[in-house]
Amino acid sequence: MSVSKVVTGNYAAAYGALLSRIQFAAAYPITPQTFIVEHLSEFVHDGLLDADYVRVESEHSAMSAVVAAEATGVRSFTATSSQGLALMHEVLFLPSALRLPIVMPVVNRTVAAPIGIWCEYNDTMPQRDSGWIQAYVEDNQEVLDMVIQAYKIAENKDVLLPVMLSMDAFILSHTVEPVEFPDQEAVDAFLPSYKAEHAHLWPEDPMIIGSFTPPEYIQEVRYQTDQAMKAAREVIKRVTKDFASAFGRNYGGLVEEYRTDDAEVVLVTLGTVTSTARDVVDEMRDEGKKVGMVKLRYFRPYPFEEIRKVAEGVSAIGFYDRSISYGSGGPSYIEGRHALYGLEIPVMNFLAGLGGRDVRVPDIKLMFEKLLEAARVGKAKKDIVWIGTRGVEP
Amino acid sequence: MINIKDLPDEELFTAGHTACPGCGVALVVRNLMKVLGKDTVVYLPANCLLVFSATYPLDAFKVPYLHLLFENSAVAAGAIRRALKRLGKEHVNVVALAGDGGTADIGMQALSGAAERNEDIIYVMVDNEAYMNTGIQRSGSTPFGAWTTTTPVGKKIMGKTEHKKDVMKIMMAHDVPYAATASPAFPADMLKKFEKAKNKEGFRFLQIYTTCPTGWRAPSEKTITLAKMAVETGIFPLLEYENGLLTVNYRPKGKYTLEEYLKIQGRFRHFTPEMVEEVKRWIDMRWKWIRTIEEGQKVVSGGE
Numbered sequence: 001m002s003v004s005k006v007v008t009g010n011y012a013a014a015y016g017a018l019l020s021r022i023q024f025a026a027a028y029p030i031t032p033q034t035f036i037v038e039h040l041s042e043f044v045h046d047g048l049l050d051a052d053y054v055r056v057e058s059e060h061s062a063m064s065a066v067v068a069a070e071a072t073g074v075r076s077f078t079a080t081s082s083q084g085l086a087l088m089h090e091v092l093f094l095p096s097a098l099r100l101p102i103v104m105p106v107v108n109r110t111v112a113a114p115i116g117i118w119c120e121y122n123d124t125m126p127q128r129d130s131g132w133i134q135a136y137v138e139d140n141q142e143v144l145d146m147v148i149q150a151y152k153i154a155e156n157k158d159v160l161l162p163v164m165l166s167m168d169a170f171i172l173s174h175t176v177e178p179v180e181f182p183d184q185e186a187v188d189a190f191l192p193s194y195k196a197e198h199a200h201l202w203p204e205d206p207m208i209i210g211s212f213t214p215p216e217y218i219q220e221v222r223y224q225t226d227q228a229m230k231a232a233r234e235v236i237k238r239v240t241k242d243f244a245s246a247f248g249r250n251y252g253g254l255v256e257e258y259r260t261d262d263a264e265v266v267l268v269t270l271g272t273v274t275s276t277a278r279d280v281v282d283e284m285r286d287e288g289k290k291v292g293m294v295k296l297r298y299f300r301p302y303p304f305e306e307i308r309k310v311a312e313g314v315s316a317i318g319f320y321d322r323s324i325s326y327g328s329g330g331p332s333y334i335e336g337r338h339a340l341y342g343l344e345i346p347v348m349n350f351l352a353g354l355g356g357r358d359v360r361v362p363d364i365k366l367m368f369e370k371l372l373e374a375a376r377v378g379k380a381k382k383d384i385v386w387i388g389t390r391g392v393e394p
Numbered sequence: 395m396i397n398i399k400d401l402p403d404e405e406l407f408t409a410g411h412t413a414c415p416g417c418g419v420a421l422v423v424r425n426l427m428k429v430l431g432k433d434t435v436v437y438l439p440a441n442c443l444l445v446f447s448a449t450y451p452l453d454a455f456k457v458p459y460l461h462l463l464f465e466n467s468a469v470a471a472g473a474i475r476r477a478l479k480r481l482g483k484e485h486v487n488v489v490a491l492a493g494d495g496g497t498a499d500i501g502m503q504a505l506s507g508a509a510e511r512n513e514d515i516i517y518v519m520v521d522n523e524a525y526m527n528t529g530i531q532r533s534g535s536t537p538f539g540a541w542t543t544t545t546p547v548g549k550k551i552m553g554k555t556e557h558k559k560d561v562m563k564i565m566m567a568h569d570v571p572y573a574a575t576a577s578p579a580f581p582a583d584m585l586k587k588f589e590k591a592k593n594k595e596g597f598r599f600l601q602i603y604t605t606c607p608t609g610w611r612a613p614s615e616k617t618i619t620l621a622k623m624a625v626e627t628g629i630f631p632l633l634e635y636e637n638g639l640l641t642v643n644y645r646p647k648g649k650y651t652l653e654e655y656l657k658i659q660g661r662f663r664h665f666t667p668e669m670v671e672e673v674k675r676w677i678d679m680r681w682k683w684i685r686t687i688e689e690g691q692k693v694v695s696g697g698e
Contacts, residue, residue, distance in 0.1 A: 023480055024473070052476040056469060057507030064466035064504070065473040068437070071460050072477030094462050201435045201458040201474055203486055210461035213450040 002182045002247075009172030012140040012179050013079060013105040013165070014039035016147025017049075019187040020103070023074035023194070024052045026062035031117050032173040033081040033107040040077075059084035063091035063104075070100040071209050073196030075151065077102070081169065082109035082123045089127065095162040096131025097225055098209055100199060101154030102162040103147060108271070108322075109169040110355050118356020119169040121271070121323040125299075125331040131225050133163040133232055134300040136270040140177040143167050145249060148182075152191050152239045158231040160198065166299075168272045169356065182247050190246050229301050236298060254303035256295040257310060259285060263292030265316045265371035267350075268307065268336060270296040273320055273359050280364040291368045296332065307339045311347075315375035318348040318367055329384050346374035352387035363387050366394060396589045398581055401428045411454040413446040416614025418604030418621065419520045420446070421578050423491060426518065429588040432457060434487040435478065437471040439501065440464040441493040442527040443520070465500040467492040472513030479514075487592060489516040494535035495525040498559045509568040512596045519561060519599070522606035530609040534559035537629070538676060539669045541611075541661045552664050557676050562601050566635045571596040573635040574643075577603045579621035583632055583643050590636075603630045611660020623655040628677045631684060640687050652677070 007015070013036045017025070025044075027037035043049035052069070056062045059080050066076040080088060085106055095102050110120035128134060133153065137143050143165070150163035167173060199209055213221070237253040244250035259281050260266055269277045274295045284291045294310050296303070311317045317340070321330020328334060333349035340347055350367045353359040366387060374380040386392045406427035413420040419442060427434070436459035438444045444461055447454040462470055471490040478486045492501055497519040505517065524542050525531040532542040538557045541547050545554040565573040572594045576584040584602070591598040603621050607614040624630040627650055632643040652674060656662040 061469040068470035068473035069477040074477045206458045211450040
């Protein structure tokens with residue numbers, strides 16, 4: 001029987017790993033991720049989790065260890081945040097090209113300078129080209145459910161890519177919410193144990209993993225990794241459905257649409273801002289304003305078709321971003337414009353909550369008002385709008 | 395104890411690799427693999443060995459190997475060993491084969507962490523005293539005065555201005571179960587150390603002197619001679635650290651002079667008498683330390 005507990009996002013992430021029966025974990029502390037590896041160590045020391053738990057000397061070593069363990073043939077896990085992810089950057093490119101299905105929650109935290117510990121996506125967004133599947137979650141239930149789904153997706157033979165699970169610092173990591181814990185048997189039925197058929201380091205079946213490769217062969221590796229990322233789209237949709245039938249929670253696949261059917265304008269969100277935006281949509285709908293929302297659940301693979309389809313039915317669309325590519329725009333906006341190429345509607349970018357600043361109801365209302373105005377005029381006054389920035393007119 | 399005649403004929407590191415003539419690394423790895431045997435997994439960082447042993451689709455290793463990066467050999471090897479144990483493959487040796495730059499410099503953090511955790515692996519530092527794969531740049535393990543492409547012999551500064559970093563001493567400071575230095579010019583001692591490392595548990599460290607004729611600007615037929623000279627002149631002591639005690643495996647008998655050692659290597663061609671004196675001072679200082687430890691051990695254990 002599943003049970004309900006009131007837990008933090010970090011506990012949900014660690015418990016997701018426990019239920020996924022991980023066999024190897026590498027741990028290095030960094031705020032606000034630390035509780036994930038602390039809880040894991042408790043599970044191991046209490047005998048609840050039978051896994052190798054290695055307290056390494058850096059995040060670079062943490063990622064190196066999980067890649068090596070996964071290459072040897074065991075289900076591996078680590079977690080990090082911010083500077084830790086930046087330190088891992090060099091290692092991140094290996095499991096994707098070597099096709100090693102690691103799962104790693106990343107508690108999104110601002111990358112210095114200035115140093116801060118609160119939520120920003122300038123840690124995960126710069127890693128979007130490293131070949132990891134990237135999911136963004138909204139609440140603690142989704143954290144737990146997505147760890148389990150992430151292994152199911154990653155280990156699918158058509159995918160075999162690592163998954164990065166992005167969860168907002170403090171808003172999820174340190175905030176308690178009621179979470180339903182599925183029972184172990186149900187998870188075991190959904191997620192069978194890992195079979196390392198395509199990659200292992202066993203003397204009885206010798207294999208080279210990561211050999212020095214000349215130009216005659218590397219381009220094919222790049223193509224195959226790209227194909228795998230594309231194939232992940234269908235696998236994600238299938239796993240979402242299978243998870244829904246096994247556990248009763250359906251997250252909608254690559255995106256979740258909310259009141260988009262007859263919407264005039266739509267805001268594309270990601271992370272915890274989604275919950276606030278959902279309330280704002282309801283409130284503005286009550287006022288007769290036709291607003292809708294799309295929750296971007298996966299940034300890699302990017303849901304081009306889904307975003308395009310929604311945009312084709314509205315008069316203006318906006319993309320919320322919690323990080324900035326300097327001089328260009330938010331990553332979600334940049335990607336969204338790519339998806340909407342040639343579509344003649346105003347496409348706007350709203351930058352808010354950088355460095356962990358709260359994104360409040362009035363902030364999101366303002367985003368919708370700007371979109372409604374752009375829809376009326378047929379053009380946005382400003383394409384890129386900074387919300388709630390001292391000395392800056394939104 | 396294993397001896398040369400006992401080594402199996404089967405090559406686990408086969409001919410056909412593309413190492414330079416006289417490469418000390420190829421020689422050492424070939425013999426090491428014979429001692430370790432088939433049930434071995436190799437981790438290679440970015441180094442010459444990776445390039446000359448296995449450029450896709452060719453491969454000189456008959457055992458599985460993993461390459462990930464330059465600086466993570468010790469942690470990666472440790473993770474492989476843990477995963478193998480978990481899969482019930484406890485009989486499999488895991489060995490990391492890293493160079494001196496990959497060990498003394500960029501790999502030091504991971505090495506120290508793995509040694510402190512006592513990861514159950516054999517870590518081999520093939521020491522050819524510079525970054526050879528990238529084209530002979532100075533490493534922390536490059537000796538004093540040596541020419542490299544980043545310590546050129548200029549009008550103002552000639553060669554490396556610092557002495558060689560002592561990684562063996564650093565490993566001793568970690569109190570690892572086994573640490574040793576070895577030279578291919580002393581094959582019986584080297585094979586004994588390979589075998590000891592294989593049969594022990596926990597973190598095992600081997601620093602092997604591996605001549606690099608290309609990088610040292612030395613004749614390729616002098617590989618073994620140079621390895622012998624390095625030990626005889628006291629530049630590269632043959633040591634063993636076990637159960638907290640240091641053993642000197644060979645006492646230099648002065649068969650070669652330091653000048654002879656320096657003379658046949660182009661990397662030392664510019665040496666002035668003052669530079670030779672500085673190397674002598676360094677050798678004496680290091681041997682004084684070694685003797686101090688030896689004497690101290692005798693006193694503590696009651697004059698044995």
